[in-house]
Amino acid sequence: MIKRVLLAIVWVSLSQVSMADEAALPSEQGFFEYVNQIKQEARAAGYSEETLEKAFAEAKFYQRSIKADKNQPEFKLTLDTYLPRAVPEWKSKKAIELYNEHRELLEKIGAEYGVQPRFIVALWGIETNFGGYTGGFDVVSALTTMAYEGRREEFFKKQLWHALTIIEEGHIDVAQMKGSWAGAMGQTQFMPSSFMSYAVDYDGDGRKDIWGSLGDVFASAANYLKSVGWRDDVTWGRQVQLPVDFDQELAGLKVKKSLAEWQQLGIRRLDGTDLPQRDDIEAAVVIPDDEKGRVYLAYANYDALMRWNRSHYFVAAVGYLSDRIRFPR
Known part of the structure; x- marks a missing residue:
């Protein structure tokens, strides 16, 4: 009986904390006013009315983005327990299969950019399960929501301006511009600023399509690594x-x-x-x-991968998967 009473007290306390957290979250009420403010700033910055109408026509307030940002989990794992989860056996096998399937394209891009193809495939696998999950959030809405939340407004507004530029340049239709809750996009999970700096129109169709073109996906990843000091004569x-x-x-x-x-x-x-x-x-x-x-x-390539994602666990997972591709069991 005492145990049940204590559990009830704990549950009520947690519920009150949860409700307090919910109350502290920005609401949808002011979001669309913020959208209007953003559009005014974008007009002043020179973005066309057509771009703004397309970008914000289906604007959504993503409370899930704000919750995810405020409640990112702290790692309680060690690498010995993390790596089998990040790189299970099926992922290693699929990486080898896809490496062989796209070997000609990967080797061509790898030679042009000076990046071993196995690392391109490993990044592809760790970031989005080889393009299988790129995120279902509307990128403009996610970035606008995060800017509205206010904790890192300038950062997310900068990303939003880049996203508007991507739309204005015609690289992707707004309806297909999907990504993570924080606005990371496509099969490479580039933030819009990384897209502007490193994305490549490898297939020559006039668009840098990191969502649907494998040539653009692979070349963009390779271009990023090359630009941050990658060496193709050493491992990670x-x-x-x-x-x-x-x-x-x-x-x-x-x-x-x-x-x-x-x-x-x-x-x-x-x-x-x-x-x-x-x-x-x-x-x-x-x-x-x-x-x-x-x-x-x-090695130097470890530093390059840390530029992609400043997490030792991420780098270890990419390196581990690249080694599995190089030395299949």
Whole structure:
């Protein structure tokens, strides 16, 4: 009986917190007034009336976007439990199948941009399950909602202006401009600013179509990586083992040393053998969890992937999937 009373008290308390959180969320009431304000600013910035009418004709207030932004989960996983979820066996097999299916196109793009095709496929797989899930949110509405919420208004307004430019340039119809709750778009999950900087019209149809054209999708991903310092003569990194007396102050992406220097400090491959003998590679020691978990030597391409998504777990998942493509079991 006492247990049930305590549970009831906890439930009521949580309900009150939940209702308080709900009350604190911006409402739909002022959203459309904000849309009118945004349209006025866009007109002043030179966007055409036709673009604005198309972009905001079906404007929606996405309370789900605001809730998702305020309640992003904190990771309670370790890499050892996260990687099997992010890269299950079926995804590895599908990655290999799609790599082989599109090998000619991937190798052509990889050679042109200096990016190993396996990484293009790995990014494609981790971001959107190879284009299977790109998000169902109207991008203009999602960005407008996030700007209206106010916590990062300037950032999301900047993204919104880029989205309007994408529409005005005719790259995608508004009805097909779908993405995540935060406005990440297409099979590459580019934010509109990344689209403007890195998207490529590879198939030459006059549109940069990261939603439907695999040539544009693959080339845009490769162009992004090339632009942020990708090297096609090295891999992303490797899992290693640390000596028992390793100085934890040396861990982190800011500390770069040659492989020979890390070798002298006692770091070895995971199987205990020596590190590669290459003088042209500098690396950092990355410990995403703690010294008891996975430890990586991170090469320049690790840094490039961190530019795509500043999450060690994301980079590890992309790297792991790329290795599965390279070394199928």
